Structure formats: structure tokens, C-alpha cells
Amino acid sequence: xxxxxxxxxxxxxxxxxxxxxxxxxxxxxxxxxxxxxxxxxxxxxxxxxxxxxxxxxxxxxxxxxxxxxxxxxxxxxxxxxxxxxxxxxxxxxxxxxxxxxxxxxxxxxxxxxxxxxxxxxxxxxxxxxxxxxxxxxxxxxxxxxxxxxxxxxxxxxxxxxxxxxxxxxxxxxxxxxxxxxxxxxxxxxxxxxxxxxxxxxxxxxxxxxxxxxxxxxxxxxxxxxxxxxxxxxxxxxxxxxxxxxxxxxxxxxxxxxxxxxxxxxxxxxxxxxxxxxxxxxxxxxxxxxxxxxxx
Amino acid sequence: xxxxxxxxxxxxxxxxxxxxxxxxxxxxxxxxxxxxxxxxxxxxxxxxxxxxxxxxxxxxxxxxxxxxxxxxxxxxxxxxxxxxxxxxxxxxxxxxxxxxxxxxxxxxxxxxxxxxxxxxxxxxxxxxxxxxxxxxxxxxxxxxxxxxxxxxxxxxxxxxxxxxxxxxxxxxxxxxxxxxxxxxxxxxxxxxxxxxxxxxxxxxxxxxxxxxxxxxxxxxxxxxxxxxxxxxxxxxxxxxxxxxxxxxxxxxxxxxxxxxxxxxxxxxxxxxxxxxxxxxxxxxxxxxxxxxxxxxxxxxxxxxxxxxxxxxxx
Numbered sequence: 001x002x003x004x005x006x007x008x009x010x011x012x013x014x015x016x017x018x019x020x021x022x023x024x025x026x027x028x029x030x031x032x033x034x035x036x037x038x039x040x041x042x043x044x045x046x047x048x049x050x051x052x053x054x055x056x057x058x059x060x061x062x063x064x065x066x067x068x069x070x071x072x073x074x075x076x077x078x079x080x081x082x083x084x085x086x087x088x089x090x091x092x093x094x095x096x097x098x099x100x101x102x103x104x105x106x107x108x109x110x111x112x113x114x115x116x117x118x119x120x121x122x123x124x125x126x127x128x129x130x131x132x133x134x135x136x137x138x139x140x141x142x143x144x145x146x147x148x149x150x151x152x153x154x155x156x157x158x159x160x161x162x163x164x165x166x167x168x169x170x171x172x173x174x175x176x177x178x179x180x181x182x183x184x185x186x187x188x189x190x191x192x193x194x195x196x197x198x199x200x201x202x203x204x205x206x207x208x209x210x211x212x213x214x215x216x217x218x219x220x221x222x223x224x225x226x227x228x229x230x231x232x233x234x235x236x237x238x239x240x241x242x243x244x245x246x247x248x249x250x251x252x253x254x255x256x257x258x259x260x261x262x263x264x265x266x267x268x269x270x271x272x273x274x275x276x277x278x279x280x281x282x283x284x285x286x287x288x289x290x291x292x293x294x295x
Numbered sequence: 296x297x298x299x300x301x302x303x304x305x306x307x308x309x310x311x312x313x314x315x316x317x318x319x320x321x322x323x324x325x326x327x328x329x330x331x332x333x334x335x336x337x338x339x340x341x342x343x344x345x346x347x348x349x350x351x352x353x354x355x356x357x358x359x360x361x362x363x364x365x366x367x368x369x370x371x372x373x374x375x376x377x378x379x380x381x382x383x384x385x386x387x388x389x390x391x392x393x394x395x396x397x398x399x400x401x402x403x404x405x406x407x408x409x410x411x412x413x414x415x416x417x418x419x420x421x422x423x424x425x426x427x428x429x430x431x432x433x434x435x436x437x438x439x440x441x442x443x444x445x446x447x448x449x450x451x452x453x454x455x456x457x458x459x460x461x462x463x464x465x466x467x468x469x470x471x472x473x474x475x476x477x478x479x480x481x482x483x484x485x486x487x488x489x490x491x492x493x494x495x496x497x498x499x500x501x502x503x504x505x506x507x508x509x510x511x512x513x514x515x516x517x518x519x520x521x522x523x524x525x526x527x528x529x530x531x532x533x534x535x536x537x538x539x540x541x542x543x544x545x546x547x548x549x550x551x552x553x554x555x556x557x558x559x560x561x562x563x564x565x566x567x568x569x570x571x572x573x574x575x576x577x578x579x580x581x582x583x584x585x586x587x588x589x590x591x592x593x594x595x596x597x598x599x600x601x602x603x604x605x606x607x608x609x
Binding site for chain 2: 139
């Protein structure tokens with residue numbers, strides 16, 4: 001084993017240690033673990049939705065069995081068309097989780113490079129990017145989303161576009177501020193004087209150290225974007241019926257609030273549980289990744 | 296200090312121009328022309344082209360934007376709705392007070408609920424009251440506004456029959472929308488007040504106040520809270536954008552004739568002048584509120600004030 005390999009091994013070791021340490025701290029945080037467990041349950045529900053509740057029951061209309069109250073046959077009752085609300089909520093997990101997940105990824109695809117460039121180069125580039133971000137943040141997120149929906153129409157894909165675009169500015173800010181704290185560090189200086197190119201420094205040295213911040217921000221994003229997406233669906237501007245997205249289910253439930261409150265309670269509770277679990281996990285991750293911030 | 300205020304006020308002009316430019320630009324991407332939407336579907340191509348020309352739709356993009364802004368600034372003219380033909384500006388002026396009232400009472404309600412409970416929670420840290428409120432606030436902060444609204448409507452109106460379930464007119468109509476809007480923000484403010492207070496009550500000046508013999512109530516509510524309130528002001532500002540979003544949804548749920556209801560109808564019908572006018576107005580209000588909060592903050596925080604005065608001397 002030559003010197004370079006040894007160094008690499010050592011680096012790997014440090015890296016593993018860091019994640020190990022984070023996990024150790026996270027494990028101690030009971031609420032964060034509760035969040036993680038709830039979230040894992042929902043992810044499993046999304047994956048095995050067809051096994052838990054075959055979708056036939058969620059689309060088959062049954063005029064004799066409309067607005068049925070929760071029972072053993074229909075755990076969450078039935079809706080205005082006699083469809084099984086339990087099945088629809090279970091399958092809605094797929095929509096909500098994937099909307100939150102994909103919108104977060106897309107927003108980070110723009111947020112990470114822009115934030116990194118802005119924070120790393122500073123000066124004019126930073127100024128231009130940040131002024132653009134300022135302007136975009138001066139438009140409330142929902143306005144931006146509504147304008148996008150007006151132009152492109154309401155659909156699952158457009159909903160994801162509408163919410164991820166409105167999220168980019170916040171992500172750029174977060175990544176930028178994480179990068180700025182790293183730029184002045186000595187190992188960056190060392191790498192630069194060693195002749196490394198900017199791109200290499202950003203990818204190999206800066207971003208790996210900003211990963212903690214990015215993970216925390218992404219986790220929080222998933223929760224917030226799921227709620228935001230459900231809001232647009234509730235307005236009838238998100239995923240169109242008959243898809244069982246939770247916001248759409250709640251929008252359908254609105255008309256029958258008096259006669260069939262079960263139609264709104266179960267999708268709402270599912271939505272809150274997912275958002276709550278992600279918030280708890282995000283808080284825990286932030287504390288675990290940076291114990292200094294906790295106080 | 297007035298220099299700072301003036302600078303901040305002037306800075307808002309380019310921001311307003313830029314945000315209207317962006318909204319105008321995105322909306323212009325939409326397929327279809329205004330005349331095709333206004334005229335009945337069997338109209339001839341010539342008639343459509345003529346009307347488009349009359350509306351200035353054949354002009355280059357920048358010129359159209361310029362014309363739009365000129366009319367908007369000079370006589371609050373934002374064009375006419377494609378579907379109802381009512382001037383958008385007029386509609387906005389009648390609906391704006393409703394939305395502003397909703398947002399104002401929402402913020403007020405959040406502060407009235409969130410700040411005192413946050414203080415209480417901090418004073419009783421880890422006691423039962425604190426744990427209970429922290430738990431409730433976590434739940435509320437994760438819940439979508441419209442779901443809370445539905446629950447409140449179900450209980451207060453449909454089950455207990457205390458309040459009218461929808462519409463607008465008396466104070467009774469405002470209670471449920473305000474409450475549903477305020478609860479999530481109250482939860483945020485509770486959490487921020489709590490952590491800010493926890494920091495504040497451990498500081499020296501609080502100990503000094505106690506040592507001087509000030510009653511505990513004065514120490515907590517005057518000395519400690521006075522100092523802890525600054526971060527809470529910031530969080531109110533940061534949350535104002537999503538509060539507007541919440542107001543849009545709440546107006547829909549309770550059928551309140553504000554800007555949000557108008558906007559959502561505009562989006563559903565693809566009524567471009569309505570969407571443009573409303574989003575630009577609401578964004579402008581958002582910016583102005585942020586500006587006011589920033590200025591308030593500068594006045595409230597002696598550190599910022601001092602920094603600025605020192606900065607301007609150089």
C-alpha cells in the first residue's frame with residue numbers, strides 16, 4: 001500500500017466516523033427516531049400499497065355504499081361514490097411522498113450549483129445570483145406556483161414544477177451560506193495553492209463538507225413541499241381527481257363535511273403525520289450533524 | 296437613521312419592477328391569445344387578430360410590459376377580466392381590504408396566542424405545561440391551514456352551530472378563518488418565543504434585574520421578553536409570505552370574497568389579467584410588509600442602529 005492509498009483510506013475512515021458519530025447522536029434523540037420510524041412506515045406503505053389495499057376498491061364505485069361510516073369492511077369509510085377511503089389514502093401516500101421527494105431533488109439540482117457558485121466566487125457573480133434570488137423571494141411562493149399553474153394547467157407534473165421552482169431561492173440561500181463558511185478554511189487554501197481547479201475544489205472539498213446542511217434543508221423541504229402541494233390540490237389546481245392525492249381527497253371531502261367528516265379526517269391525519277415525522281427527523285438531523293448549533 | 300429608511304424604501308422600487316417583469320414574463324409563456332379566450336369559440340380568425348391587435352398583443356414583449364406598467368402606475372389600470380369584462384383594478388380595490396383584514400387578524404391572533412404561551416413554556420421548561428404546549432405546537436405547525444380550517448368549521452359551525460360556516464359580513468364570519476390562519480403561525484411563534492426566552496432568561500441583565508429586587512413578573516415580561524422579542528419579529532416577517540398563501544386557501548374554504556378567491560378563480564379559468572393583477576398586488580404588499588418589518592427591526596435593535604450609525608460615519 002503506497003502513501004496515496006493510505007491517505008485515501010484515512011479519509012474514508014474520517015468520513016465513516018463522521019456519519020457514525022451523527023447516527024450515534026441521532027439515535028439518542030427520541031423524537032427524531034420517532035419521526036424516522038413513522039416516515040419509514042409511510043415509505044413502506046407507499047411501496048407496498050398494492051399489497052396492503054388493492055387499488056380496485058379505491059376506484060370501484062358502489063352507489064349502494066356511499067358515505068359509509070368507518071367499519072371493518074371500510075376502515076376509513078367510503079366517499080361520495082362509494083369508494084373505499086382507506087384504499088385511497090394508502091395509495092395517496094405514493095403521490096404525496098413522490099411529489100415531496102421529486103420536487104426537493106429538482107429544487108436542489110438548481111439550488112446546489114447556484115448556491116455553491118455564489119458562495120465560492122463571491123463578488124460580481126454572487127451579486128447577480130443573489131439579486132435574482134432576492135427578486136424571486138419577493139414573490140410569495142404560492143403566487144409563483146399559481147402563475148405556473150395558470151400557464152401550464154393543473155396536472156401532477158405541473159404541480160411538481162410549480163412547487164419546486166418556488167423553492168429554488170431558499171435552497172440557493174442555504175447552500176450559499178454553508179459554502180461561505182467553508183471557503184476561507186485552510187484546507188481550501190492549501191488545495192488551491194496545490195494547483196487544484198475551482199470545479200475540483202467545489203466538488204471534492206466544499207460540497208462534501210456542506211452535505212450536512214444540504215441534507216437537513218432537503219429533509220425539511222420534503223415535508224413543507226408535501227403540505228404546499230396538498231394546498232394546491234385542495235384549491236383544485238394540483239393533481240386532478242380521481243387520483244387519490246391527499247390534498248385532492250380533502251378537496252373532495254369539503255362538500256360533505258357535515259355528512260361525512262371521515263372523508264376529511266383520515267387524509268388530513270395522514271398528511272399531518274408525514275409532515276410531523278419529517279419535521280421531527282429534520283430537527284434531529286440538524287442537531288446531530290452540528291451539535292454546536294444545539295442550544 | 297432616516298438615511299437607512301430612505302435607502303430601504305428606494306430599494307423596493309427595482310424589486311417591484313423586477314417581480315412584475317418576472318410574473319408578466321411567465322404568464323406570457325401561456326399558449327393561446329387573449330382574443331381567443333375573450334371571443335366566442337366560433338369567431339373568425341380575422342376578428343381574433345383584430346381584437347388581439349386592439350389589446351396590444353401583437354407588440355413586442357418589452358413594449359407590452361412597458362404599456363402594462365404605465366397603465367398600472369398611472370391609473371391603477373390592470374386591464375379587464377377576459378371572462379367578466381370587469382376592470383381588474385376595480386375588483387382588486389374592493390377585495391383588498393378583506394384580505395388585508397384577514398392577514399392582519401391572522402398575525403395578531405398568532406402573536407396573542409403564540410407569544411404569551413411561548414413565555415410560559417420557557418418559564419416552565421420541561422414541566423408538564425411546557426411539554427404539552429410544545430407537543431401541540433409541533434402538531435399545529437405541521438398541519439395544513441385548510442385542514443385546520445375544516446376541523447374548526449366542523450366543530451364550531453356544523454356541530455355546535457355557534458358561527459356561520461361561510462361568507463363575509465360581520466365579525467362572526469371572521470372568527471373561524473382568523474383562527475385557522477393564526478394557529479399554525481401561533482405554533483411557530485410559540486416555538487421561537489420559547490427558545491428565544493430560554494436564551495434571554497439566562498443572561499446577565501436578567502440576573503441584574505432580579506438582584507435589584509424587581510418582581511419576577513416584571514423580570515420575565517419586561518426585561519427578558521423585551522429582549523427575546525426581536526427574533527420573534529423576524530419570524531413573523533419570514534412567515535408573512537406563507538400567511539398570504541394561507542389566506543388564499545382560507546378564503547376559498549370559507550368563501551370569503553377577498554383577493555385569494557378572485558385569484559384562484561382566475562387561475563382556474565386561465566384569466567390572465569386577473570392572475571397578473573392579483574399576484575403583482577399581493578407580491579407588492581408582501582414586499583411592503585417586509586420593508587416595514589425591517590425598519591421596525593432596525594429601530595428596535597440598538598445593535599443594528601449603532602452599526603448603521605457607525606457605518607455611515609466612515
